[in-house]
Amino acid sequence: MTSPLDRLFLLQEVLLEVHQKTERRDKTPDHLVHIEAAYRDSRRQREAAGVVLSQAEERKKTLDSEVEDLNEQLKKYQQQLQSVKTSREYSALLNEIDGIKREVRTREDELLSLDETVAGSSTELDRRDEEFPAEEAGYEEQMKEWRAEQAVLDAEIAQANARAKTLRAELEPRLLKTFEQIRHKRAGVAVARVDMVGPQTAACSACHVRLRPQLLSDLRLSKETVFCESCKRILYWIP
Ligand SMILES: [Zn+2]
Incomplete structure (x- = not known):
């Protein structure tokens, strides 16, 4: 026959087992730590290349539409040039036109450098996408034994938790x-x-x-x- 304290002590043992096994399951073994780090790093870099690419493409779209607007503006001013009456108006308009041309040039320079960025990160992304399946398979292969150990621990943890639940149900709430x-x-x-x-x-x-x-x-x-x-x-x- 077991007393409430026997059961309480048993519950404690079971809970300590859950705690200890959970810690073990969640901690990558030392000999796999660098493999895991390298794999994560590679995934991170692949994601980063994707982010750089999409940001560059986004920026290009913005610049393209700005250049389009500026060119519209330029056309308008150039048409106005035909109809100005005074030389003061004429030079003021020329000033405006120069200003807009400068703005267009700045954007075109940026667009050129963005083209390089896009080409660079596309190449990198393609390469990483190509290498990735093999890399992932290699990683999973090296992790296989550990994954199996983790699965065993998972099952044991679930079992212990079920046991703890039964023991708790048998104990007085106040205790x-x-x-x-x-x-x-x-x-x-x-x-x-x-x-x-x-x-x-x-x-x-x-x-x-x-x-x-x-x-x-x-x-x-x-x-x-x-x-x-x-x-x-x-x-x-x-x-
Ligand atoms: Zn004491």
Whole structure:
């Protein structure tokens, strides 16, 4: 027959197992870390080339339409030139026209350099797209054993979680709540076994502080939950 504390202690073991296995599953083994980093880096660079390309294309579109508008404006001014009356108006208009021509030239220069950017990143993107399937396959191949280990851990974690759920359902809510509160404050360990360190001397196995004789006798007799006076964990006494 198991007591509530037996079940609580078991629940703690199961939860610690979940925690430990989750950490293991989520941490890439040392010998694979650089492989993973290289693969991620390559993916990042491929994405970056795509971003550069689409930004350059976007910018080109904007500039093209601006050049178009400026050329329209230029045409209008040039038509107005035919009909101006004074030389002051004429030179003012010429000034405007020069200004617009400069604006067009600046944009055309930028468009030329954007063409180079587009060509460069397209080439890079093509190359990366071509290399990518092999790269990915190689990566997955090297990761295969680890992926299988992760799958085993996943299954074990799911099993342990199911077990924890069953155990929780069997426990009294108030005790469970106390357990959870201490567990979160004390790195997952809320229930500490009591160790006998001498014929009549016991200590908390978590903080190693000795129990007062009174507390030990409480534990031996008590139906209540007894807490370590030093670390405040629930004491678990196995006669
Ligand atoms: Zn303690």
